[in-house]
Amino acid sequence: MKVSVITVVLNAVDTIEDTIKSVIDQDYEDIEHIVIDGGSTDGTLDVIDRYREKLAATVSESDDGIYDAMNKGIDLATGAVVGTLNSDDWYENNSVISRVVAAFENDVDLDAVYG
Template identity: 55%
Template sequence: MIVNSNMILPKISVITVCYNSVKTIEQTILSVINQSYPNIEYIIIDGGSTDGTVNIIKKYESKIAFWESSPDKGIYDAMNKGIKIATGDYIATLNSDDWYYDSNVIQDIVNVINSNSNIDIIHGSINICDIDGNIRYTILGDKEPWKNIQKYMPVWQPTMFVKRELYEKYGFYDLNYKIAADYEFIFRVINKCNFYCLDKIITNMRDGGVSNTRLLYINKENYKIRKQYNVNLLFNILLYCKFILFTSIRILLEKMGMIRTVNIIKSVINRNKIVLK
């Protein structure tokens, strides 16, 4: 890439947290180090993997600004470690099951930053993939997240690029939440910062391995978060019950091999936020 000397090159920190991710981590790493944008600080926080993940990290360590492998208290504890180390103007968190959609993603993000320095969080669309990386459906970025925050997480964490000052001012991820701390963080800052939804697929995310037990646990944490931020109690209970019902239907349909039907139901519930493949 030829860089114009007059271009502003903000530093972008990308943090990957992982644990025993030997099957997927290389794809994640390559999607970062092969970006066309030059000023990237790549940080990997490994939770003490024993399956060969560390060997893959070492293979690319010349392209990694910082990495460590040691036990942590979960995914958000690892993310917080990385955020505290990061020196970039904006910080992204890309999990070891995820990979950037193309090599120009970060350049496109930087173009937005250079056009408006007042933007605090940039996000976009995301492909949801099966365990083998095949795209199942696309969730479009939410252009008005402040309108939908009470109903669901309107900003997908693997697509987010957050101004570092935001973490410094409002704090890191709350470790009281094991799965939905990103939802709590967005609730915390939703009325205090400026969002920009890039009309582009930012990230591919594997969802094939998500268990129904984990989905129910997410629902429980989401309920607690909405309660913490004083969402109407009846509305909150109805959302909780709706999710339980949908998860029960999903379990039944998946047992019958009707995955596409599950995705169609999702698209109806999300009112065209989902594009089926």
């Protein structure tokens, strides 16, 4: 089951690397990480560029706010499960995505998981 993780970012040079690394370090393999940048000017793009080959997609352009940016990510997402991870957040441990997938696999009527 593919999982799409969308991160929307604008000028988060101090936190975006931790966000990206926390997705890369997940023990679940079938993850596409999509990063939507709103036109950062603080070095955020330099950090994103260092991880570009690990990211499924990146977009850097102005948008009409966070929800417009999230919708851009959703349009690019191909996973059966789609989630968001803000640019100043990170997964606390490397099994978060595998636990989300297990929840969906164990309950076919499940619509959402949060925590």
